Amino acid sequence: MISIEDARELILAHCQPLPPEDLPLSEALGRALVHPVVAAMDIPPFDNSAMDGFAIVAADTEGAKEEEPVSLAVVDVIRAGTSGKQVVVSGTAAKIMTGAPLPEGADAVVESESTTETAGTVLVRRKVKSWDNVRPMGEDSPKGTEVLAAGAAIGPAEIGVLASLGMPTVRVYRKPSVAIIATGSELVEPGNPLAKGQIYNSNAYTSEAQCVEVGVKPQRMGIAPDDYDVTLAMMRNALVNDVLITSGGVSVGDFDFVKDVQDALGVERKLWRVAMKPGKPLSFGVFERPEGGRCLVFGVPGNPASAMVSFELFIRPTLLRLMGHTAVVRSVSTAVLAQDEPNSEKRVRVVRVWLERSEGRVLAHSTGSQGSGRVRSMVGASALAFVGPEGSGKKAGDQVDVMTIRETRV
Template sequence: MLPPPLPQPEPDAMISVAEARARILSAFAPLPAETVALPDALGRVLAEPVVARLTQPPFHAAAMDGWAVRSADIAAATAESPVALRRIGESSAGHAFGGSVGPGEAVRIFTGAPLPDGADAVVMQEDCSADDTTVRIGRAVAAGRFVRQAGFDFAQGQELLPKGRRLTARDIALAAGGNVPWLSVHRRPRIAILATGDEIALPGDPLGPSQIVSTNALGLCALVTAQGGLAHNLGVAKDTPDSVAAMAKGAVGCDLLVTTGGAAHGDYDLVRDVLADRGVALEVQTVAMRPGKALMFGRAGGVSLLGLPGNPVSTGVTAVLFLRPVLRLLQGLPPEDDRPPLRARLTTALKANDRREEYLRATLAAGPDGVLTVTPFARQDSAITSLYAQADCLIPRPPNADPEPAGAMVAVLPLTDGALSI
C-alpha cells in the first residue's frame, strides 16, 4: 500500500533537496522477488542470499603440477641426495587415481586433480626427475604442502552472497561454482518516460523552423537501463492537456511515470495543471537547487509521477539526485551508494553560493602527488549538453556556501556507477 499523500506545499515555496528526496522516497518500497536463471542475473539485486549447494573443492586437490607423495617418505630428500619413489599412476583433473599411495610410492598429479588416498603432500615437478618407473624427489615437503583441502573455498550450506547485493560478473561466477542455477532477485523497476513540448522532435525526424531534437527521454531511458530498470519510452506529448493526459495513460502497469518538461509555471507548462485536474496530489513542487528548481512529485491511483525540468542538464542532474535513488530502493538497495564519500582537491576557486543548493558539473583527475583533483567547468548553463557528457562528477554546494579557494578539498558525487559492474 502506498502511504497517504503528504500535506501540499505552497505553489511557490521551495523545499530543500534533502526534504524533496525524503518525500519522494517515502512513496516507494522494494519490489517483489522473482526467480531468474543464473545467466540472466548480472546487475540484478538479490532478494534472498545465495547458499552453496556443494563443497568446493569437494576433495583434497593439487595446487601444483607435480607428484603426490607421503611427506614422511621424503623427509630427508635434498637436491644433492634425492629420494627415489616407485611411480604407480597418474591423477589429472576429471580423472582421479583409483588406488592408494603406500610407502615408497608416488603418483604423477596435475593442478586441480584429486589427491590420492595415502598421499598427504605434492612436490612441484621442478624439484623432481622421472622415468617410466621411478621418480626422484629432490626436496622435502611438509604434510599439506601444495594441497587445497576439501572445502578450502567454501562448504555446502555456506552463504556465498548476501541478500541485497547487486550481482557482478564475479558474483555470477561464484554462484555457478556453488552449483546454484537459479537466483531470487527483486523485480526490475518499470519506468515510463514521457517528454512534452511542441518544440520537440525525435532524432532523425524532420525539424520544423522552431523545433529542437529531443534528448531528455533517450537520456533518461539510458539512465534507467544503466541503473537496472526497464525503461518504456512513451514518446513526446504535445502542449495540449488532452495530448499530455492521453499519452500519460501509457504508464499504466509501470512503477513510476517520469515526465520531462512542463513542470514549471509558464503558460505552456501543462503537466502540473493536467495532473491537478486528474486528482494527482503533488507533494513536491519546487526545490531550492540549481539546476533543477522546477521539479515535482505526486501520486494518482497506483502510479507515482516524477516531473523533471525540461532543460537537458537539469533533467540529467535531477535524475541523478532523485530518480537514481528511487531505482535503487525499488531493487532492494539503499537509496544512496554505501561507498565512502569521495573528496577531491579543487583546481580552481569557487565563488560564494546563493540560497539554492548547487550542483556543479566537473571532471576528476589524479594530481601529480596522487591526490584526486576536481575541475568544474567554466560554463554551467543547464542547456550545455556537450559539457555534461564530459562530466564524471558533480560538486554539491550547500545553500549560502562561502567561497572556496583553489586547493580546498570538496565533496564530489560520481556519475559513473551502474548495474553492470564486473
C-alpha cells in the first residue's frame, strides 16, 4: 500500500492536459486557459469619470467651501458613450456622467453631491484635487501586461476581463470524456423492483454527480453483472473515453475480477491499494490505445462512501488536470476534533465531518457512523478529516488536517 499523497502524485504524473479548443465566452466558465492573456489595449481605453458630476480644472476650486462656493460656467454635457465637444478651460466645467471620457483640459471631476447647478453655471462647494474621481486610462489593465496566466481557471471575473478586452472567444483545454460502469449482479437501477438480495445502484449516480460538479458530463454505461465476458465487453467499449470509472470488483472476492479484466484488455496497472480507510482497494491503470491516445482507468471500491471518498481524493484532481487546471487538489487546513476518533490500523482514517466555528476555533464534527457502506456519512459533510495511524487515533480537542469539500460558513 502507498500513502494518499503518493498515490495522488503517481496518478497525476500520468495526466496531461487534453488538446485545446476555442469556445465563446458564454461557454468558457470553469475551463482553464491554454495561453496567457496579454492586454492588447488599455482598459479603460481613455481617462473617464468615476461618477456623475462636473469635469473641471482642479485649480479653480482653491479656497472653495460650503459657505463660499466657486462658480463655473457649464459649457458642455458629456454622456457615457460620447465624447466632449468643448475644451474645459479655467473658469468652465462640463457636466459629465459616470464612464464618460474626461474632456480635454479637465483634470478632475467633482461629484454632483458637492455642487449646485443653476442656469448655465455650477457652484462647487469643496476644494478638488487633480485626478479626483477620475479613472485613468489603463488603470484596470495596461496595454501589454499579462492579465491572466496560462492554466488560470475561468470564473465570472475572468470572463469579464476577457470581454473587456474585446475577445469573443477563448482557447481552453477540452473536457475529458468519462464512462462509468457499476459492477455486481446484486445491483438494480432505481425505479425497478428489488428481488431478495438486490440493492439499488447508487455509485454510478454519485460518481456522475461528482463529475458534473467538476464540470464534466459523464456517460453511465450501465451495470456489469458478475460475468467475466460481459464485464470484458463493457469495459472494452468504454476504453474509447479519456477516463473510465468502475465501482466494485477490485477487492479479493471470488467475483472481484475487474482487475483481471483490466489485465486482459491491456490496461497497465500503476497502483492497487492505498493506505486509507475507506477506499483501500482503489486501483488505477493506463490503457494506451493502438490508434493513439489513452484512457485512465480507475477501479473504486463498491462501498458507497469508499467510492465517493476515492473520487474526491484521486479522480477529481485527475479530471481537473486533464482540463488544464494548475490547482487541482482541494485546500487543506486544520480543525479541532469535536469527538474522539480512534484509529488502530496502519492506514489513515478519512472521517467525514462538518465544520463549525466556535470560540475562535474550527471544530470538526463527525457526520455519524463512518462505515464504508454508509453513503449517508457523506450527506452534510463539508470536509474530510485525516486521522493518521500514529498511536491509537485522536482525542476530542486534538488538531487534525481537514480537506474542505463543500462550501462552509466557518
